[in-house]
Amino acid sequence: MRFAPCLLVSLGLGLSGCSWLTPFIFLGQHKERIPAEYDKLAGRTVAVAVWTDQEILFDYPYVRMELGLHIGDRIAANVEKVKVADGRKIEDYMQRSLANTVDPVEIGRRFECEMVVYVELLDFQIRNPESPDFLSPLINASISVYDLSVDPDEPKHTELSAVKVEQRGQLFNETSAQVARKALYEEFAETIGRKFYEHKVEMVK
Secondary structure, rough: HHHHHHHHEEEEEEEEHHHHHHHOOOOOEEEOOOOOOOOOOOOOEEEEEEEEOHHHHHHHHHHHHHHHHHHHHHHHHHHOOOEEEOHHHHHHHHHOOOOOOOHHHHHHHHHHOOOEEEEEEEEEEEEEOOEEEEEEEEEEEEEEEEEEEOOOOOOEEEEEEEEEEEEOOOOOOOOHHHHHHHHHHHHHHHHHHHHHEEEEEOOOO
């Protein structure tokens, strides 16, 4: 019965507030639920249209399609029963239209989508324009949703809060530029995607 004193000590510790168990009991409970800013995409057909000016496209010709695909994937993975239109076909349509602007409603009609998530890039860069030897990844964009489900001719237009994603700069080389661009795309797509579904964030202590 030599184990009895040890057992009593253990029980005594357990009864004296259980402070030694605290890290295990509360592990993973420091997150806050954030509701969707816009929760009407579930079960709908959705087109994601990204637009920007020719100055940005001159330096980054595929940025619209790349960001559109990232955002579409994030929405498809997290919004219940949503169907996202092919971002490659949307970009092909925008290129062939040769227009200086894009009509999100027309995209919704053309691709038979009930909802259009319209993202307009206001600023986009990977390298610092004032110091080309350094990276300074940045995206600044406005976000809107067009709901064509009730009346395609007069869709409901909802402005969402703007998104700005900025990452720490570093010395430029081909590898660091590719890594920084990938990280910027993923953070931007996640930030926009989270507007459409409930998610959890770490609570600030």
